[in-house]
Amino acid sequence: MAHPPLLTVDALHTHFQRGSETIYAVNGVSFSVQPGEAVGVVGESGSGKSVTMLSLLGLVRGRVTVRVARAQFKTWDLTRLSRRQLEDVRGRDIGVVFQDPMTSLNPVMRVGDQVMEAMLAHQYAPPRAAFQRTLDLFREVGIPDGATRFRSYPHEFSGGMRQRVMLAVAIACEPELLIADEPTTALDVTVQMQILSVLQALRARRRMSVVMITHDFGVATNFCDRIVVLYAGRVVESAAVSDFLARPAHPYTRGLKGSILEIGSRGRQLNPIAGAPPTLTAAPSACTFAPRCPYALPRCDQELPLLRPFNPGHEVACHRAEEVVDHVG
Amino acid sequence: MSAEAPILSVDEISKDFVVNRRVLHAVRQVSLTVPVGRTVGLVGESGSGKSTVGRLAIGLLPATGGRVVFQDHDLSRLSAKAMRSLRHAMQIIFQDPQASLSPRMTAGAAVYDAMAIHRLGTAKERWARIEMLWERVGLPRSIGTAYPFELSGGQLQRVGIARALALNPQLVVCDEPVSALDVSIQLQIIQLLKTLQEDLGLSYLFISHNLAVVEYLSDTVVVMYLGEVVETAPVEALFERPSHPYTRLLIDSILRVPATGASRQPLTAPGGEMPSPFAPPVGCAFHSRCPLAVDRCRQEVPTLRVIDPEHWVKCHLAD
Amino acid sequence: MMEVPATGAPARGAAIATRASATRRAWSRYRANPLAVVGLIWVFLFFLLGIIGPWVAPHGYAQTNYLMANHPPTWAYPMGTDSLGHDMFSEILFSIRFALEIAIFASLAAFTLGTVLGLWAGLQGGLVDTALMRVVDFFFAFPAYFLDLILVTKFGRGMGPIIFALAITGWAGYARLIRGLVLGMRDGEMVEAARALGSSPLHTAARYLFPNVVSNMLIALAFGIPGDLTVQAALSVVGMGLNPPLPSFGNMIAAAGGNILGYPWLLYWPAGIFAVTLLSFLFVADGLQEALNPKGGY
Numbered sequence: 035m036a037h038p039p040l041l042t043v044d045a046l047h048t049h050f051q052r053g054s055e056t057i058y059a060v061n062g063v064s065f066s067v068q069p070g071e072a073v074g075v076v077g078e079s080g081s082g083k084s085v086t087m088l089s090l091l092g093l094v095r096g097r098v099t100v101r102v103a104r105a106q107f108k109t110w111d112l113t114r115l116s117r118r119q120l121e122d123v124r125g126r127d128i129g130v131v132f133q134d135p136m137t138s139l140n141p142v143m144r145v146g147d148q149v150m151e152a153m154l155a156h157q158y159a160p161p162r163a164a165f166q167r168t169l170d171l172f173r174e175v176g177i178p179d180g181a182t183r184f185r186s187y188p189h190e191f192s193g194g195m196r197q198r199v200m201l202a203v204a205i206a207c208e209p210e211l212l213i214a215d216e217p218t219t220a221l222d223v224t225v226q227m228q229i230l231s232v233l234q235a236l237r238a239r240r241r242m243s244v245v246m247i248t249h250d251f252g253v254a255t256n257f258c259d260r261i262v263v264l265y266a267g268r269v270v271e272s273a274a275v276s277d278f279l280a281r282p283a284h285p286y287t288r289g290l291k292g293s294i295l296e297i298g299s300r301g302r303q304l305n306p307i308a309g310a311p312p313t314l315t316a317a318p319s320a321c322t323f324a325p326r327c328p329y330a331l332p333r334c335d336q337e338l339p340l341l342r343p344f345n346p347g348h349e350v351a352c353h354r355a356e357e358v359v360d361h362v363g
Numbered sequence: 364m365s366a367e368a369p370i371l372s373v374d375e376i377s378k379d380f381v382v383n384r385r386v387l388h389a390v391r392q393v394s395l396t397v398p399v400g401r402t403v404g405l406v407g408e409s410g411s412g413k414s415t416v417g418r419l420a421i422g423l424l425p426a427t428g429g430r431v432v433f434q435d436h437d438l439s440r441l442s443a444k445a446m447r448s449l450r451h452a453m454q455i456i457f458q459d460p461q462a463s464l465s466p467r468m469t470a471g472a473a474v475y476d477a478m479a480i481h482r483l484g485t486a487k488e489r490w491a492r493i494e495m496l497w498e499r500v501g502l503p504r505s506i507g508t509a510y511p512f513e514l515s516g517g518q519l520q521r522v523g524i525a526r527a528l529a530l531n532p533q534l535v536v537c538d539e540p541v542s543a544l545d546v547s548i549q550l551q552i553i554q555l556l557k558t559l560q561e562d563l564g565l566s567y568l569f570i571s572h573n574l575a576v577v578e579y580l581s582d583t584v585v586v587m588y589l590g591e592v593v594e595t596a597p598v599e600a601l602f603e604r605p606s607h608p609y610t611r612l613l614i615d616s617i618l619r620v621p622a623t624g625a626s627r628q629p630l631t632a633p634g635g636e637m638p639s640p641f642a643p644p645v646g647c648a649f650h651s652r653c654p655l656a657v658d659r660c661r662q663e664v665p666t667l668r669v670i671d672p673e674h675w676v677k678c679h680l681a682d
Numbered sequence: 683m684m685e686v687p688a689t690g691a692p693a694r695g696a697a698i699a700t701r702a703s704a705t706r707r708a709w710s711r712y713r714a715n716p717l718a719v720v721g722l723i724w725v726f727l728f729f730l731l732g733i734i735g736p737w738v739a740p741h742g743y744a745q746t747n748y749l750m751a752n753h754p755p756t757w758a759y760p761m762g763t764d765s766l767g768h769d770m771f772s773e774i775l776f777s778i779r780f781a782l783e784i785a786i787f788a789s790l791a792a793f794t795l796g797t798v799l800g801l802w803a804g805l806q807g808g809l810v811d812t813a814l815m816r817v818v819d820f821f822f823a824f825p826a827y828f829l830d831l832i833l834v835t836k837f838g839r840g841m842g843p844i845i846f847a848l849a850i851t852g853w854a855g856y857a858r859l860i861r862g863l864v865l866g867m868r869d870g871e872m873v874e875a876a877r878a879l880g881s882s883p884l885h886t887a888a889r890y891l892f893p894n895v896v897s898n899m900l901i902a903l904a905f906g907i908p909g910d911l912t913v914q915a916a917l918s919v920v921g922m923g924l925n926p927p928l929p930s931f932g933n934m935i936a937a938a939g940g941n942i943l944g945y946p947w948l949l950y951w952p953a954g955i956f957a958v959t960l961l962s963f964l965f966v967a968d969g970l971q972e973a974l975n976p977k978g979g980y
Contacts, residue, residue, distance in 0.1 A: 078545035079516075079545055192636050193409075194636055195636070222408035223408075223572070224612055224613065224616045226616070226618075227618075230618075231632050234630045249545065249546065250618070251546075252619055252620055255618075255620045255621060255627070256618045256619075257630065275627075279622075279623050279624075280624070289547065290546065293547050293549075293550045294546060294620055295553070295573075296575050297578050297617065298578075299578070299579050300578050300579050304550050304553065305550075306547050306549075306551045307547040310515055310517060310518075
């Protein structure tokens with residue numbers, strides 16, 4: 035691609051200390067986001083998808099170690115920014131939306147003020163302009179009657195409306211990257227559809243890149259350009275959506291895809307992936323999916339598969355990816 | 364349907380809550396029947412009242428109006444004591460198994476206590492039955508001495524199922540039993556519920572916001588909106604010929620993984636949200652979001668109309 | 683607050699293989715707190731002295747020796763003597779005994795009364811709850827020390843009346859705590875699930891609610907004992923504590939106050955031992971809190 039990536043992450047590790055145990059939550063995650071691209075980071079709980087993003091943004095708390103070989107956003111080396119500088123980048127150049135807007139919105143502050151605050155804190159606009167812009171933003175994210183709603187408090191809003199407010203806060207300073215962590219998981223399907231359509235319109239209008247963290251393949255495949263699948267704190271596969279749909283190469287990805295229950299599945303045999311994800315109390319030294327993998331060989335229990343090119347633009351971390359794809363087609 | 368009497372019939376049941384001195388009509392004249400050995404799916408968005416119906420159906424909440432008949436018992440006429448002893452026959456599985464188990468009881472003790480409450484068997488027989496139940500729900504025997512916080516979501520849900528099964532119930536209300544679980548675990552639990560039904564002849568009232576899960580498990584589906592039933596139909600009919608605009612909206616809002624080569628779903632949605640249940644719209648409750656609404660819908664409350672012997676729709680425009 | 687969601691899950695499924703009992707784990711958390719361990723050793727010693735004190739005391743608590751009044755420590759009187767020639771060491775040993783008896787019986791009585799009434803209020807709700815909580819409010823609004831003084835004045839300065847007074851002013855705190863905890867759980871899914879099993883209200887209270895509040899109650903009790911020790915001493919300081927010649931820390935400290943320059947041992951020994959004891963009890967209570975309730979909250 036002609037442009038340099040907007041965000042490049044190389045070998046990110048995040049380990050938590052819990053009592054005498056170390057939890058290896060993220061174990062060498064690498065990925066990049068191109069300008070204007072929407073990347074879906076998909077995985078089950080415990081896969082490290084949220085921790086990855088929180089680590090990059092300096093938002094992990096507690097007894098935690100974060101190591102990364104490279105974390106570059108535009109021209110900034112995120113590892114070298116001070117806390118203060120990182121806070122400034124976050125919110126101005128990188129917008130963030132979480133699953134539960136109630137935890138990020140201030141319950142005793144009018145929603146309009148919270149959107150304005152985002153602009154004022156980053157000296158993005160003077161107060162008068164920020165007010166006008168807040169009304170524009172409300173219109174953009176689909177909050178009707180913005181001038182009245184400006185003065186409401188978060189608890190007066192429904193879950194979907196709150197998420198729109200969160201979105202307005204996140205995009206107030208026209209960030210080039212929006213990180214959305216399960217933004218629609220807590221919402222009903224009809225509201226999820228509304229929020230996604232707002233997000234998509236925003237993306238198109240602003241040429242904003244989006245990292246969508248989700249456990250839902252339906253959301254990821256319909257919204258994103260590329261999909262990064264995480265398992266046990268490692269990237270197991272990264273592919274454009276079309277490749278992902280046509281030729282998923284990692285047995286875990288295939289298993290997950292096969293276990294999606296959709297309308298029309300009635301009467302069909304279910305094929306859940308057997309077993310449960312590993313416990314992450316040791317650093318991975320072999321394929322972490324091998325104990326659940328129908329294709330596992332002795333080698334898989336001994337050697338850690340690295341993320342390697344499989345096809346152009348399609349990477350996979352599996353020793354047997356070629357055989358897996360050829361075998362099943 | 365079958366000639367046999369249904370195990371559960373809910374007849375025009377209503378439930379009001381008083382919240383901050385305002386009356387909330389959480390459930391309004393809902394009727395449904397669960398035939399023996401079958402599954403009735405109850406779907407709707409949050410705030411539709413579906414979980415309340417689940418609790419009314421097994422007498423965990425007293426109804427404000429209408430009645431519930433379980434086997435031959437009118438639940439509203441039972442004394443508290445008679446109700447308690449009937450509980451073994453109707454059980455419930457919760458969305459958050461961790462919250463429903465006591466953090467101070469091991470998994471084994473939780474199941475044991477269920478049997479102790481109903482004085483089933485001797486201590487020895489109970490423990491023997493627990494071992495059998497672990498196997499039945501796919502847990503290792505070592506689970507018995509584990510505390511809830513030591514278990515994963517999938518394991519906890521299996522413990523919750525084992526506890527419900529310990530009492531040999533005939534009806535099980537499943538209240539969003541897989542919503543909090545990861546997809547791969549969801550499938551395991553769904554499969555388990557299906558197997559248990561086949562082996563034990565259980566009847567389920569299966570409450571979920573996930574239409575795909577409901578379609579997979581149910582024989583009949585009841586769709587709720589703002590405390591009312593808007594459509595009831597056998598599962599095939601509901602998904603092939605959804606007749607209420609709300610049912611259609613629900614089905615269309617599901618994001619499916621596109622088939623290879625197929626184009627992606629357009630991400631467009633009609634606006635509008637579920638109105639406040641404190642102030643439901645006049646006329647058809649759904650008219651504020653309905654793309655087809657006409658004047659009549661804004662004035663006149665539709666009644667449940669029969670469009671097929673077992674397919675009922677509450678819409679003026681359904682035919 | 684920022685959540686780090688993904689880390690909750692993995693650690694959980696893990697533990698089955700390496701499981702230790704909950705008690706053992708609480709104990710290992712307790713041991714990790716050095717102050718709590720030191721406190722526990724001192725509290726243990728204090729209890730030991732309280733039990734064996736009366737037998738090992740070299741002199742009786744009422745035994746006077748006017749020839750040796752206000753004498754600095756010697757071999758015969760290792761902590762010196764007071765103005766009446768009482769052996770301070772023996773006085774302290776007996777004080778420990780009486781102080782513990784009062785504090786423990788008073789705390790247990792308050793604890794039992796508070797637990798029963800609090801559970802009742804929390805479970806019953808409605809009028810019972812409202813009425814009981816108004817009574818509790820009264821006890822909170824009324825200065826406890828003042829009420830203790832009135833009760834002791836009315837009923838006398840013996841062991842019984844003091845225990846009674848402390849129990850009467852102490853139960854409200856326990857009642858309010860347990861009622862709050864029960865209210866938090868009463869409408870929760872655990873209780874709903876128990877009801878769904880067919881559990882009677884009594885069974886639910888005994889098997890589901892009580893075990894989940896007992897650790898919080900124990901912590902409160904551990905904080906209550908040093909509280910009662912303090913109030914008891916404070917009563918003595920104003921002359922309304924245990925009736926002399928029954929010895930008490932408060933009496934000794936009050937009596938020594940006037941002579942601090944001439945006979946400092948009269949203050950240092952009882953005040954020092956009492957202060958260390960109070961601190962130890964608090965360290966133990968703190969340690970218990972962390973050990974039983976690692977996630978915080980009380």
